[in-house]
Amino acid sequence: MENKVIKTIGVLTSGGDAPAMNAAVRAVVRTAIARGLSVKGILRGYSGLLNEEIIDMTEKSTSNIISRGGTILRTARCEEFKNPEVQKVAADICRKHGIDGLVVIGGDGSFRGAGCLAKLGINTVALPGTIDLDIACTEYTIGFDTAVNTAMEAIDKIKDTSISHERCSIIEVMGRDAGYIALWCGMATGAENILIPEKFDGNLPQTEMEVIESILRSRAKGKKHHLIVNAEGIGHSYGMAKRIEAATGIETRATILGHMQRGGNPTAIDRFHASMMGAYAVDLLIRGGNKRVVGYKHGEYYDLDIQEALSMTKNIDEYQLEIAKILGKTVGDYH
Numbered sequence: 001m002e003n004k005v006i007k008t009i010g011v012l013t014s015g016g017d018a019p020a021m022n023a024a025v026r027a028v029v030r031t032a033i034a035r036g037l038s039v040k041g042i043l044r045g046y047s048g049l050l051n052e053e054i055i056d057m058t059e060k061s062t063s064n065i066i067s068r069g070g071t072i073l074r075t076a077r078c079e080e081f082k083n084p085e086v087q088k089v090a091a092d093i094c095r096k097h098g099i100d101g102l103v104v105i106g107g108d109g110s111f112r113g114a115g116c117l118a119k120l121g122i123n124t125v126a127l128p129g130t131i132d133l134d135i136a137c138t139e140y141t142i143g144f145d146t147a148v149n150t151a152m153e154a155i156d157k158i159k160d161t162s163i164s165h166e167r168c169s170i171i172e173v174m175g176r177d178a179g180y181i182a183l184w185c186g187m188a189t190g191a192e193n194i195l196i197p198e199k200f201d202g203n204l205p206q207t208e209m210e211v212i213e214s215i216l217r218s219r220a221k222g223k224k225h226h227l228i229v230n231a232e233g234i235g236h237s238y239g240m241a242k243r244i245e246a247a248t249g250i251e252t253r254a255t256i257l258g259h260m261q262r263g264g265n266p267t268a269i270d271r272f273h274a275s276m277m278g279a280y281a282v283d284l285l286i287r288g289g290n291k292r293v294v295g296y297k298h299g300e301y302y303d304l305d306i307q308e309a310l311s312m313t314k315n316i317d318e319y320q321l322e323i324a325k326i327l328g329k330t331v332g333d334y335h
């Protein structure tokens with residue numbers, strides 16, 4: 001590790017927001033100040049960095065945010081930041097503002113940006129902030145727990161009306177490339193079918209046929225309602241509902257939960273881990289850490305090289321999926 005003395009830390013949130021990003025920002029600011037450093041907040045991710053939207057952060061600027069969803073620093077996607085020339089400008093802006101260590105809170109796209117800044121001499125540590133849980137180096141990502149609980153509560157409510165009307169309900173949850181939200185919500189609500197992008201081969205008619213067969217099997221045993229949790233990556237929930245209704249004769253409704261899953265007051269788990277990861281990032285920068293990602297594995301926080309983190313792949317747990325399927329099968333309790 002380099003022995004660059006860190007005096008000022010910058011912090012930004014980037015990519016899709018996630019509940020408890022605020023808790024992480026608060027922890028970065030307060031830990032840094034407690035360690036005798038100054039902190040600059042960079043607004044609107046890499047886009048705000050390029051526009052020099054940089055503000056001084058105090059303990060007070062992070063008052064009353066631990067319980068709030070969203071990110072007080074705002075977030076953005078910035079396509080032009082993928083350009084190496086633009087990255088050089090961004091690194092110069094960091095130097096101009098005296099930022100010698102940077103904490104980037106975001107998903108793997110944001111990690112790539114952080115890696116580029118690290119190569120240009122800005123000591124950088126990235127925190128996994130995404131509701132998708134799709135970062136291979138960590139068992140926990142900031143915001144996932146809240147998003148899953150939000151979706152679970154919504155599905156519980158839909159299930160009530162679905163049972164009353166003896167309907168089939170499709171609930172589409174977020175996750176363009178990752179099925180973790182769908183798997184967890186599906187398990188937590190006892191869904192009969194969980195459709196995830198990792199197991200989708202692009203053949204929608206075939207997938208729908210399997211669902212239709214499972215609805216008919218379940219009906220034949222006397223079960224009157226049916227819950228399908230469908231990940232955004234498969235999508236087509238409204239069309240799916242129409243086709244299922246036409247094929248089974250069972251009234252079918254689709255609900256797309258959408259961005260409500262990204263907001264709301266974070267759970268205690270998210271607030272706790274986000275706080276610890278924010279503090280860890282600051283202490284890592286002080287120790288000379290650079291080009292690192294903070295992860296959580298086997299009950300402990302740890303850090304690894306950004307490129308190594310980006311090269312890892314995450315596979316859906318086959319055993320968890322199998323158990324969700326077993327538990328969601330019709331068992332003869334039709335209340």
Ligand code: ADP
Pocket residue numbers: 014015016046076077078079080081082083106107108109110111112113114116130
């Ligand atoms: P997330 O961080 O949630 O995965 P994105 O993939 O949209 O979200 O990435 C967020 C931002 O990170 C992008 O808008 C861009 O500014 C930056 N970024 C993404 N990929 C790269 C890359 N290959 N090189 C540099 N910056 C990148």
Ligand code: F6P
Pocket residue numbers: 016107130131132174175176177232262
């Ligand atoms: O990465 C988080 C996420 O919410 C995904 O689950 C979803 O596919 C995507 O962001 C939606 O992005 P946007 O906010 O641009 O609609």
